[in-house]
Amino acid sequence: MKPNISLCMIVRNEEANLSECLTCVDGLFDQKVVVDTGSTDGTKAIAEQLGAQVFDFTWVDDFAAARNESRRRATGDWVFWLDADDRIDAVNRGRLAGLIDRLSTTDAGRNPVFMMSCRSQKPGEASDFRMSQARLFARDSNLHWVGAVHERIECLTEGDRITVHASDVEIRHLGYKDPTDFARKQFRDLCLLEHQYLLNPDDPLTLYYLARIHHARGEYAQAVRFARRSVGLDANRTVLSTSGSHLILAESLSASGRLADALTAYQQGVTRYPQDLYLRQKYGCLLFDAGRFAEAEACFRKLLSQDQQAVSYTSTPVDLNGEMSRLMMARIHMMQQRFAEVDDELRQLIRMQPGCVEAWDLLAHANLALGRTQEVRGVIQRLTSVPGTELEQLLLQARLGVAEGRLSDARRWIDQAMAARPDASAPWIILCDLLFAEGGDRQRCINVHRKALLMHPNLSDLRQRLEWMLDQEARQSSGHNGAASPQLSAGRAFVA
Numbered sequence: 001m002k003p004n005i006s007l008c009m010i011v012r013n014e015e016a017n018l019s020e021c022l023t024c025v026d027g028l029f030d031q032k033v034v035v036d037t038g039s040t041d042g043t044k045a046i047a048e049q050l051g052a053q054v055f056d057f058t059w060v061d062d063f064a065a066a067r068n069e070s071r072r073r074a075t076g077d078w079v080f081w082l083d084a085d086d087r088i089d090a091v092n093r094g095r096l097a098g099l100i101d102r103l104s105t106t107d108a109g110r111n112p113v114f115m116m117s118c119r120s121q122k123p124g125e126a127s128d129f130r131m132s133q134a135r136l137f138a139r140d141s142n143l144h145w146v147g148a149v150h151e152r153i154e155c156l157t158e159g160d161r162i163t164v165h166a167s168d169v170e171i172r173h174l175g176y177k178d179p180t181d182f183a184r185k186q187f188r189d190l191c192l193l194e195h196q197y198l199l200n201p202d203d204p205l206t207l208y209y210l211a212r213i214h215h216a217r218g219e220y221a222q223a224v225r226f227a228r229r230s231v232g233l234d235a236n237r238t239v240l241s242t243s244g245s246h247l248i249l250a251e252s253l254s255a256s257g258r259l260a261d262a263l264t265a266y267q268q269g270v271t272r273y274p275q276d277l278y279l280r281q282k283y284g285c286l287l288f289d290a291g292r293f294a295e296a297e298a299c300f301r302k303l304l305s306q307d308q309q310a311v312s313y314t315s316t317p318v319d320l321n322g323e324m325s326r327l328m329m330a331r332i333h334m335m336q337q338r339f340a341e342v343d344d345e346l347r348q349l350i351r352m353q354p355g356c357v358e359a360w361d362l363l364a365h366a367n368l369a370l371g372r373t374q375e376v377r378g379v380i381q382r383l384t385s386v387p388g389t390e391l392e393q394l395l396l397q398a399r400l401g402v403a404e405g406r407l408s409d410a411r412r413w414i415d416q417a418m419a420a421r422p423d424a425s426a427p428w429i430i431l432c433d434l435l436f437a438e439g440g441d442r443q444r445c446i447n448v449h450r451k452a453l454l455m456h457p458n459l460s461d462l463r464q465r466l467e468w469m470l471d472q473e474a475r476q477s478s479g480h481n482g483a484a485s486p487q488l489s490a491g492r493a494f495v496a
Contacts, residue, residue, distance in 0.1 A: 004030040006076030010066040014084035015042040064145035085175040108138035116169040123179040149192040204234035223252040243273040342366035425455035
């Protein structure tokens with residue numbers, strides 16, 4: 001027999017969100033419970049109009065208390081929860097309906113919870129983030145909510161265990177899109193967390209969330225302090241979310257300029273949580289920045305072999321082991337001057353993501369290094385149909401001009417690129433190549449190299465060339481012969 005399902009929500013001043021949220025799941029549930037914690041707008045009236053039972057609950061600075069009140073009001077065999085700014089599209093509504101139909105085969109006596117992916121976008125972030133959340137559980141099980149903020153489902157009886165079930169349902173959360181609202185929620189969470197810290201300063205999760213907020217606010221010393229305590233107090237990995245503490249610790253150390261300490265923190269985190277894709281991805285990126293390309297390659301090869309559908313208890317960017325990782329592999333091979341492998345990697349990516357502009361751009365640079373100028377022209381032609389790629393086209397035309405000895409054409413493309421984007425470093429790097437190839441005004445060539453290195457201090461081949469030119473100047477002044485000139489390197493051609 002099909003079980004009864006109660007939808008449970010806690011709300012406050014959500015008249016702008018509630019109607020759309022309830023409409024997208026209309027007909028799925030046998031009961032709609034809305035616990036209102038003090039709305040002063042039309043939230044309660046909207047909820048009642050859409051068939052919900054509305055209950056007032058005095059806000060006590062505790063999200064778990066409000067969630068548990070909504071569960072207490074539920075009458076269904078199972079409880080499913082949503083926030084007012086959650087959305088379920090048609091595809092995932094169908095998946096959820098199918099899951100509900102199969103619930104009669106689940107043993108409700110073993111504290112079952114069904115995990116669902118919650119997808120959101122944070123202000124200033126280009127990629128969506130996802131996190132696994134326990135969204136559906138048996139009402140009569142030995143489960144309840146804990147945590148004044150970032151509340152979670154746990155067993156009432158110590159030693160009892162939750163039975164975790166994966167699902168393919170994805171929920172879109174809209175609550176982080178507005179920067180002002182996001183900042184307000186962060187301040188609210190910080191106040192609640194600081195109160196929890198006073199009550200229990202040794203809770204690894206409270207420490208993790210405090211570290212995360214301080215990192216987001218740029219308060220890295222505080223973030224390091226809280227993250228270290230979280231990691232140290234959860235030595236037996238009893239709290240899965242402390243994998244995020246390793247991440248925050250390493251990111252905060254890196255942002256503080258402590259690169260060696262950050263690399264150590266990442267390595268320890270990856271060793272402790274080998275299935276955490278985000279830790280591995282960030283570790284690989286920092287290894288790349290440190291010039292440890294072989295280790296970075298090994299890191300991303302491992303990442304590409306892992307299953308991203310595994311449950312993730314911390315906020316993780318979508319497609320970590322897809323486009324993002326293949327692009328990093330291509331960058332690593334480019335820096336190692338393994339251009340044929342760059343070509344192979346990017347063609348695989350382009351077959352899956354034909355609209356990835358960076359992949360096309362890197363592909364052109366690899367083929368330029370391989371002397372395949374016709375392939376480069378093909379990429380430039382392909383980019384003419386992609387809006388917003390004018391700078392990439394100009395830069396590729398300029399590089400092609402330098403490679404083919406059409407230096408006057410290259411200079412024209414560089415001038416246009418500098419006019420289009422005065423702040424971009426790539427035109428200055430190409431100008432270095434052009435002036436060096438011309439062999440004319442040595443002093444101007446030296447000055448342009450210095451400017452390019454100010455913008456990109458880690459370009460070792462440009463630095464080597466600058467040092468060679470300065471050495472030549474010194475030798476000529478003293479009457480000595482100079483050494484052979486260094487060659488142009490294509491390995492850093494993709495820097496923009």
